[in-house]
Amino acid sequence: MIPPDLRDTLGDVRVLGPVFKDVHIELTEKQATGEAFDLPVFAGGFIAIEPELVVEINQEIKPGSINTADGVTHLVKAVYAGIEMASSPVVDLNSYGPTAIISDIGNQYxxxxxxxxxxxxxxxxxxxxxxxxxxxxxxTAATDGILNGPMSALAFMIDCCAERGITLPAGSICSTGAITGVHEALVGATSTVKFGDVCEMNFTLVDNTKS
Incomplete structure (x- = not known):
């Protein structure tokens, strides 16, 4: 999210960055029900844990093919319990504001x-x-409590890509916003993220140069 005092200046409420294959992690059934796993991050940089709903789309979306004002729920193949790992080599990246954050692919790792x-x-x-x-x-927070709900984030992704001539392939995912907040941590920290009784993720943050 863009801070409220900058939304008029920057002309929007969100920032959007890509997810790369090497940091897109699909958990096994055991890992999604409590088995511990490691998550690589930038040691000495910025590190934060953000529980988020992750939406998978069910079809290719070409620029201009969808009027998101009519709703986007019909485009959803599945919604997953998930986490965005925020990490950057720049330890104080967030202090420089959203234009710096988006230049670092949304402070997303x-x-x-x-x-x-x-x-x-x-x-x-x-x-x-x-x-x-x-x-x-x-x-602890309501799972659907992010600004205007997860479908608002999906609509933003579709519109933002459409404006840039980007086609979203079927199966693309959208991480929809931090539910409980942006929780800073350090290498070696352990964390548990729970989505009700549906999913429990237990993990340790590890140095990405040693993992």
């Missing part, structure tokens, strides 16, 4: 895709998401 949420439209309205770091509960 991976999207972790966990369990598909059955009957997601209803389920997320009744679900809570929590983040714990080093055994301490950091925050």
């Amino acid at each position: 991976g999207v972790i895709v966990g369990t598909a949420i059955e009957d997601w439209e209803n389920a997320i309205t009744k679900m809570e998401t929590s983040t714990s770091i080093n055994g301490e509960l950091i925050n």
Whole structure:
């Protein structure tokens, strides 16, 4: 999200960056139900954990082919419990504002895709998401509580790509925004992210030059 005081200047409310294959992690069933795994990050840089809903689209979307004002739910193949790992070699990147963040692909170093949420439209309205770091509960929030809901983020992605002449292939994913917040951590930290009873992700942050 762009801070409210900069939205008029920059002309929007969100920033959008790409997800690259080498930091797109699809968890196994065991990893999505509690088995521990490692997540590589930039040691000495900025590191934060952001639980997010991850939306997969069900069809190719060519520029201008979708009027998002009519809704985008029909474009959803699945919605997953997930995590965006925010990490950058620049430890104070966020202090420079959204134009610096977007130049560093959104201060994003991976999207972790966990369990598909059955009957997601209803389920997320009744679900809570929590983040714990080093055994301490950091925050719990409503899973559908991000600004205007996850479909608003998907619509933004579609419109932003359309303006730039980018076709979204079927199966593209959209990480829809931090649910419990942006939680800074360090290499060696352990974390647990839970999406109700649907998904539990336990992981350790590791140096990406040694993983």
